[in-house]
Amino acid sequence: MKLIKTLAPAALLAAAPSLGMAQEAAAPDINPYIFTTLLFLVGGFLVFWMAAGFAMLEAGLVRSKNVTMQLTKNIALFSIAAIMYWLVGFGIMYPADWLIEGWLGPFFAVTSLEPVGLAAEDAALDYASAGSDFFFQLMFCATTASIVSGTLAERIKLWPFLIFVVVLTGFIYPIEASWQWGGGWLSEAGFSDFAGSTLVHAAGGFAALAGAIVLGPRIGKYKDGKTVPMPGSNLALATLGTFILWLGWFGFNGGSQLAMGTVGDVTDVSRIFANTNMAAAAGAVAALLLTQVMYGKPDLTMTLNGALAGLVSITAEPLAPSLFGALLTGGVGGVIVVLTVPMLDKLKIDDVVGAIPVHLIAGIWGTLAVAFYTGNWGAQIMGIIAIGAFVFITSLVVWIILKAVMGIRVDEEAEINGLDMSELGMEAYPEFSKG
Amino acid sequence: MKLIKTLAPAALLAAAPSLGMAQEAAAPDINPYIFTTLLFLVGGFLVFWMAAGFAMLEAGLVRSKNVTMQLTKNIALFSIAAIMYWLVGFGIMYPADWLIEGWLGPFFAVTSLEPVGLAAEDAALDYASAGSDFFFQLMFCATTASIVSGTLAERIKLWPFLIFVVVLTGFIYPIEASWQWGGGWLSEAGFSDFAGSTLVHAAGGFAALAGAIVLGPRIGKYKDGKTVPMPGSNLALATLGTFILWLGWFGFNGGSQLAMGTVGDVTDVSRIFANTNMAAAAGAVAALLLTQVMYGKPDLTMTLNGALAGLVSITAEPLAPSLFGALLTGGVGGVIVVLTVPMLDKLKIDDVVGAIPVHLIAGIWGTLAVAFYTGNWGAQIMGIIAIGAFVFITSLVVWIILKAVMGIRVDEEAEINGLDMSELGMEAYPEFSKG
């Protein structure tokens, strides 16, 4: 009974006959604003947590001589993303005025949140606090960069990588994301990507693919037509990273409902949680079974990547499918990973942690699968091609420039000795002798 | 001011004189629905996180030659639980129509969540979204399976274990849980188990005990009447796992309030959080002090298990006790662990991580302790016996069948060399040489 607390009874009674015309005199319902803001905050901290997941996954899947470097890259890339997205990214992604209508947002809009307390006056009818929205969206930008670091591990120099992150998080990601989530041309064209199978995951994968091509494979990875296994140094960390990512994904997909203040919205968030979990489980089981069938032994890293591929696959449409639909979508994701990891190796594209199969290929699958629900195959294909082409080409250009200007690869001796000692002078596990 | 926003003023005024008869004309208060759904979602992701906790705890407490296997089991069992609980478990546990009234739910009720948007029309008077409830309950089913994997580590084959998980999560757990939480015969009989000291933890412990008996101890564990210590390979991981479980338990117990939309409910959730924390702290301190007294040195793994036993102990009744009551309940749990771990070894029941003392014995203690508040000792004892007998016997039968049909134990050479290389061909820490 908010009415009684916030309006004098006389005013209430006086207002009654003309309620229709005097809606602004009544206290608005503030709860939807609070609920949706809360969704952004909880969803945002869960997606933040994915940064730790990527760090652990990648630290576990590289060899111990490169672990310190991989950790350094991960904490640095998140921090850079946080700064660049504030400085230019958010302004580009959600343009008040476009530089080129629907295609390119403004470069000069440093994000500033409203001063304290001001919001209390006027914001009641808005749908959520701008700060919570910024916090949430920032995490997606950082995720895109996290995807790249795994693929290029064990041979790329720190600073060129971080300069690439500056460009990716400040410009490349915000521009392509503005096409859809900023209300740009792709959203007009009927493309659908609920939480970012393509906008975030495939985009990160395309940037990684461009880098892997320019950078080349690790020394000794492909020898006499064979792929030499280079097993990760710590599968417990890799598993921990996968569980962290799985947890964070509830925020990633659930928060992308972008509203929690109505029965319909919170019910949809719930359905998204259940579907997201189902897709991950199905991806893991699919990869476990398929590696058993194909190789006679189940493969833990494939199973972990299967779970992640299930998550990426459901990300483009976590709401429409039934639980059975989520199981199918995620299961196919798990199968994709098992089948495409060896294909990449045949192409001599060296992806240390399997990020391209997981994020790029399963991301494309998930985005295409949306058309089972919308029927609009053309728009889905167009979106994937447009974003893929833009991210791949711009990334390729940046990588080529970086290679020409400063070099992006450590020298042979440094690579063989490990980046930790040669580049950083610091081992991750200085007391554990190498086998 | 929801009323004014959702009803035309004329309708409002017209309805006023007949409010009693026209309740359906007024907009219902949707906030309790949203709050309770949110409780399930946040509680659910916290309990999900416990799956990571079990994985880390167990990976830290096995020897390094079995770590990859333990990780594989943990991610696989969670994924299987997610699928089985959807396919049959949830339908058995919360029967619309019982096969046998109060005892056995239907096997054919695949869970389907309501289609998107539909809920928005009618659900306002329900208490929470079905999807959030399913998501939350699923995590308890998975927890039950997690408990089993630790006890049987370092010697059981992967696939028989996973087949057992299929049966446990699809049938055994849902059936016994339906007796209480599905409104079955035990709930009618006055048994009380708030968040599952018996329904989840002791049940998992009974399934593990049956497995340990059928499987036998690890080679060399009991030699010439002595217990040979086989120390865990990574106590940092084990400690991390314990902290993760502690965190997740706030969702486990707090979420089991099953409502957050009233002052009373959210106040109770708060009390549950405070008591849960106190019981864990008391269990840890009790084990720390007791090992100091008994052995002259405090024991970290006992302290970790003491915290977990404190958590299990308070789970049957986290609401009624005062903070001092929670301290006593949890402290006794910690003492139980220190005293019963050696007893199990005397019986030559080889429980690698101490899951039986922590989950089964402390679970029984916690369930009995409820009677200090309800006075109904008989119902508590009956519930423990009924669930214990059902889970133990059905599990024993399944383990015996699995042993007869496909064998459940790796061969001697594989066990000595470690399951990682012999069963999976993949080491968890390939570069860290063994001491």
Add this chain to the structure above:
Amino acid sequence: MKLIKTLAPAALLAAAPSLGMAQEAAAPDINPYIFTTLLFLVGGFLVFWMAAGFAMLEAGLVRSKNVTMQLTKNIALFSIAAIMYWLVGFGIMYPADWLIEGWLGPFFAVTSLEPVGLAAEDAALDYASAGSDFFFQLMFCATTASIVSGTLAERIKLWPFLIFVVVLTGFIYPIEASWQWGGGWLSEAGFSDFAGSTLVHAAGGFAALAGAIVLGPRIGKYKDGKTVPMPGSNLALATLGTFILWLGWFGFNGGSQLAMGTVGDVTDVSRIFANTNMAAAAGAVAALLLTQVMYGKPDLTMTLNGALAGLVSITAEPLAPSLFGALLTGGVGGVIVVLTVPMLDKLKIDDVVGAIPVHLIAGIWGTLAVAFYTGNWGAQIMGIIAIGAFVFITSLVVWIILKAVMGIRVDEEAEINGLDMSELGMEAYPEFSKG
């Protein structure tokens, strides 16, 4: 429309003409109570999670021969804090009646939460549940103790350390915190410390500093005027710990808004989340760049500590700054760490994990920086001096007494062999041979 659901229509109609005088007859708005309670619960479990962060950070930064001890200390100190804060701390910190007005709360007020259900009757107009508030505040007390354990690692005995924790969490922290947050003399004097840059972090740092002075440096740390590096054994764990702390800090600072039931409050919480993240990112980037410039190589542990120093710096005022202000505040924090770590070594104060630069020095910086917004430099300086002097002197006295009565340092042989084997008889990584 709660009114209709909870009052008979007749009562409603009867009450209608006198609504103004009969406000107590109307159902109060319960949503702010629920929202704020929820803020405490979510904020509280996030700050709880910081205990795991400290454990991982410290376990990663000590040498492997001391890891079990460091883990034991961390889980024990949290558990002790939970018990002491209940037994005396909370009562001292939030006095109903002061022993010495504004300076010293009562020692006899064991915390008891209201019995179940009672709250439902009367609490509706209160602002949040007492249990949630206790749960939240407890976590800050435990954090203070966590800070101390890192500095004193690798040479302090377990039990004297834990006795110090008893005094710190039961008395020293609650007394100084009561001066500000309990409504004592400092809050009257205009001092401002939003979430505890000084009350928690610098206080923990002062207690650690006193301990480091009494305890002395590790054997071999300072030799012939040089500082001998003793690198941490597991930088993956240290990085994980940093990410955990970063995540937990959203609860630490965001929860300290202490209210979420209005548009203004939840908007402020959002702004705090965004600023907290920015300060951490800026601290990390500042340390990364500065170590590159100063040493020619970026330093991962400095970067991790830079992020933490950024977090500590923004904690005293996470709400007033713009994002740019947060970037500056946090960036200066990162610079402080890089510059002060070598200074401490020059003073031969051996701080194993860098807790004094991170928590004490950056904490002072953050507290001073509040004056840029309040203008009241005098109050900030006075608060820092008062709390610093009180915590440092009382801690020093306790450490000196402990040293005299029971000794606080392990003997030389035990220190060289490592505390794990000599004090606990248990290695953290028994199978990984030492380099």
